[in-house]
Amino acid sequence: xxxxxxxxxxxxxxxxxxxxxxxxxxxxxxxxxxxxxxxxxxxxxxxxxxxxxxxxxxxxxxxxxxxxxxxxxxxxxxxxxxxxxxxxxxxxxxxxxxxxxxxxxxxxxxxxxxxxxxxxxxxxxxxxxxxxxxxxxxxxxxxxxxxxxxxxxxxxxxxxxxxxxxxxxxxxxxxxxxxxxxxxxxxxxxxxxxxxxxxxxxxxxxxxxxxxxxxxxxxxxxxxxxxxxxxxxxxxxxxxxxxxxxxxxxxxxxxxxxxxxxxxxxxxxxxxxxxx
Amino acid sequence: xxxxxxxxxxxxxxxxxxxxxxxxxxxxxxxxxxxxxxxxxxxxxxxxxxxxxxxxxxxxxxxxxxxxxxxxxxxxxxxxxxxxxxxxxxxxxxxxxxxxxxxxxxxxxxxxxxxxxxxxxxxxxxxxxxxxxxxxxxxxxxxxxxxxxxxxxxxxxxxxxxxxxxxxxxxxxxxxxxxxxxxxxxxxxxxxxxxxxxxxxxxxxxxxxxxxxxxxxxxxxxxxxxxxxxxxxxxxxxxxxxxxxxxxxxxxxxxxxxxxxxxxxxxxxxxxxxxxxxxxxxxxxxxxxxxxxxxxxxxxxxxxxxxxxxxx
Numbered sequence: 001x002x003x004x005x006x007x008x009x010x011x012x013x014x015x016x017x018x019x020x021x022x023x024x025x026x027x028x029x030x031x032x033x034x035x036x037x038x039x040x041x042x043x044x045x046x047x048x049x050x051x052x053x054x055x056x057x058x059x060x061x062x063x064x065x066x067x068x069x070x071x072x073x074x075x076x077x078x079x080x081x082x083x084x085x086x087x088x089x090x091x092x093x094x095x096x097x098x099x100x101x102x103x104x105x106x107x108x109x110x111x112x113x114x115x116x117x118x119x120x121x122x123x124x125x126x127x128x129x130x131x132x133x134x135x136x137x138x139x140x141x142x143x144x145x146x147x148x149x150x151x152x153x154x155x156x157x158x159x160x161x162x163x164x165x166x167x168x169x170x171x172x173x174x175x176x177x178x179x180x181x182x183x184x185x186x187x188x189x190x191x192x193x194x195x196x197x198x199x200x201x202x203x204x205x206x207x208x209x210x211x212x213x214x215x216x217x218x219x220x221x222x223x224x225x226x227x228x229x230x231x232x233x234x235x236x237x238x239x240x241x242x243x244x245x246x247x248x249x250x251x252x253x254x255x256x257x258x259x260x261x262x263x264x265x266x267x268x269x270x271x272x273x274x275x276x
Numbered sequence: 277x278x279x280x281x282x283x284x285x286x287x288x289x290x291x292x293x294x295x296x297x298x299x300x301x302x303x304x305x306x307x308x309x310x311x312x313x314x315x316x317x318x319x320x321x322x323x324x325x326x327x328x329x330x331x332x333x334x335x336x337x338x339x340x341x342x343x344x345x346x347x348x349x350x351x352x353x354x355x356x357x358x359x360x361x362x363x364x365x366x367x368x369x370x371x372x373x374x375x376x377x378x379x380x381x382x383x384x385x386x387x388x389x390x391x392x393x394x395x396x397x398x399x400x401x402x403x404x405x406x407x408x409x410x411x412x413x414x415x416x417x418x419x420x421x422x423x424x425x426x427x428x429x430x431x432x433x434x435x436x437x438x439x440x441x442x443x444x445x446x447x448x449x450x451x452x453x454x455x456x457x458x459x460x461x462x463x464x465x466x467x468x469x470x471x472x473x474x475x476x477x478x479x480x481x482x483x484x485x486x487x488x489x490x491x492x493x494x495x496x497x498x499x500x501x502x503x504x505x506x507x508x509x510x511x512x513x514x515x516x517x518x519x520x521x522x523x524x525x526x527x528x529x530x531x532x533x534x535x536x537x538x539x540x541x542x543x544x545x546x547x548x549x550x551x552x553x554x555x556x557x558x559x560x561x562x563x564x565x566x567x568x569x570x571x572x573x574x575x576x577x578x579x580x581x582x583x584x585x586x587x588x
Contacts, residue, residue: 013390014401021404024419024459025411027430031422040427085314097300098307104315111318113513115520115566117539118559121546122325122332125339145321148314206412208523209539213547224414228527240428247415254410262403269409269464270471 025251031244039240054245064246066218067226071250074136074222075204078143083197086148087189090155095164105152112149120213127214134215139222142210147203151196154268158192195268198261205254223250326563333557339550352557362541362558366565368450369538373518375454380462380514381507387466392473409463413456417527420456446534453524453535460524461517465510472506473499512573516566538562 027045032054034047042048058064093101123142124133132138162185170180211225218226227246230239258265333352337345356362387405391398408416422428424442432440442448476499484494500507522539529535531544542562545555 010390010393013386014397017387017390017401018404020459021407021463024416024423025407027423028415028419031428043428043430043433045430085317088310089314092307092310096303096307096310098304098311100308100311104311107315107318111322113516113566113570114322115516115539115559115562117520117522117542118329118563119322119325120543121552121555121559122328123321124547125552126325126328141317142321145318148318152314202410208412208414208526209543212526213543224412224523227414227418240422240425243418244422247412247418251411251415254412255407258403258406258410262399262406265406265409266402266467266470269467270474 025255028244028247028251031241032248034241036241054241055249057242058245058249061242063218063226063230064223067221067223068249070136070218070220071205071222071224074139074143074220075201077136078140078147078204079197079201081140082144082147082151082200083193085144086151086155086196086200087193089152090159093152093156094159094162105156108149108152111146114146116146116209120209123210124213132214134217134219136220138214139207139210139220142214143204143207147200150203151200154196154199155192158195159189162188191264192268195261195264198257198265199268201257202254205250329556329559329563332552333554333560335553337551337553339552345553348553352554353561355554356558356561361536364534365536365538365541368535369519369521372450372454372457372521372537373515376457376461376518377511377514379454379458380465381511383458384462384465384469384510387462388469388473391466391470405463405466407463408460409467411460413460413523414527416456416460417453417524420452420459421528424452443529444533449529449533449535453521453528456524456528457518457521461514465514468506468510468513469503472503472510475506476502508573508577512570512577515569515573519566519569520562538565 030046033050033052035049035051035053038048089104092098093105119142127133127138132141164185166184166188167180170184171177175183206224207222208224208228211222212228215221215225221229223246227243230243230246334347334349335345336348336351391402391405421443424431426432426439426441431442432438440448442452480498480502481494484498489497520539521537522543525531525535525537525540531537531540536544538558539562542555542559545551545558547555549555
């Protein structure tokens with residue numbers, strides 16, 4: 001029984017949310033279309049004269065293109081391996097009876113709360129000793145281990161809801177074990193695995209602490225770290241607009257993923273918190 | 277595969293199993309085998325470095341002078357704990373954590389209510405709320421920094437603040453840092469709260485309405501008490517996340533103007549100054565502070581974490 005007044009209140013609240021969430025993104029986009037010379041001279045939200053110059057600059061800068069390749073490669077590999085590992089654990093937790101189940105879940109929870117920076121010093125030394133410093137695996141390994149907790153909870157919450165009896169039902173109907181698994185279980189499990197993959201990818205894509213601590217060259221340096229160092233480099237020319245163009249480039253995939261898979265991400269992030 | 281099992285794991289009786297059959301032994305082995313890769317990776321990246329940090333924190337040791345390494349016991353901890361800079365950084369971290377978590381709890385609750393109740397453009401609202409969650413923290417930091425910056429920003433122009441230099445004062449810098457942190461992480465807290473809201477039985481609210489309760493009374497007496505667990509879990513997670521704030525500070529002020537945080541201090545000592553011994557001591561203190569916060573929440577407020585991790 002919503003009255004007209006409260007209906008309008010909800011609409012106003014929704015509109016306010018839209019402005020609050022989209023505005024900073026829009027601001028970065030606007031900055032990326034400004035001429036570098038405009039910074040410090042013409043202030044304001046909209047560009048004075050629109051230009052693609054910054055995007056050209058960014059894609060001509062090896063620092064950025066190398067970082068982009070690193071970010072994409074490292075994040076995808078870490079996501080793939082992480083989700084495979086998490087799927088195995090989550091399957092075991094949802095379906096098998098074995099000692100240490102609770103311990104594994106508690107351990108994963110502890111890792112999720114861990115202050116990452118505490119480990120950076122020792123990892124820095126260890127990676128230098130064994131030759132992983134400033135390499136792709138040097139980032140992939142920590143990304144996997146810190147993305148695993150979220151993936152494990154999401155997947156075990158999800159797998160618990162799968163009606164596993166359907167597998168036997170299919171076998172009773174004459175399907176082989178493999179057919180039952182592939183035709184019945186895989187389609188049921190795929191959405192959960194996919195959601196876990198999105199969340200893991202976001203985690204890797206967002207990382208900054210490992211990115212700046214465990215790399216030193218564009219050999220493995222991911223985009224967020226490259227952006228932060230890009231600022232400090234030029235004292236005389238404002239890199240503001242170029243940084244924003246680079247920021248827009250790495251934000252586009254995120255926006256696309258959010259637009260396409262909004263429902264899955266919400267389900268994934270809330271599944272761990274809802275009982276049953 | 278254990279396709280022959282008839283009951284799903286959750287419903288299986290645990291008691292009454294006297295003998296361990298070959299089947300269940302095989303099941304145990306498979307369970308441990310499937311869990312092994314994930315557990316090994318998590319241990320490799322956390323347990324060994326943590327023990328290593330504990331060990332090295334007892335030495336006076338700089339990477340630039342490895343031969344001067346010597347055992348100093350707890351002296352590094354003494355140095356850190358008696359340094360006013362350490363306590364200044366802890367205070368900064370505490371203020372940022374307290375402010376962001378408090379503000380996010382209120383905004384996040386509002387967002388959750390809108391997502392829960394919105395009749396209009398529900399999909400659009402949810403999508404919009406997820407955007408900041410997906411945006412890289414460093415990019416959020418740049419967006420807010422440039423908005424308040426004297427060279428590029430529009431904020432001073434819009435609000436008639438003239439030449440007010442946000443980043444040359446401690447509290448004004450922290451204000452912008454908190455804004456970016458709040459913008460980026462409120463979606464997460466609001467989704468956890470949304471999950472909690474969904475658990476509040478609808479008929480309870482309806483019954484209260486019939487009994488003449490106002491919307492405000494319903495919120496305070498029915499909704500919030502019924503989602504207390506979800507609220508505590510959300511606060512715990514966000515508190516520990518805010519406590520390790522690093523990215524926003526790095527991009528906006530690089531710790532200048534007394535805005536350095538606990539994480540930033542650890543980073544600066546270990547990576548920038550390569551003062552491994554002292555840096556690891558600060559890192560261990562950071563770790564202990566996180567354990568303490570988690571313990572206070574779990575023991576003190578009785579946060580039911582089984583809710584989060586989903587085991588029953």
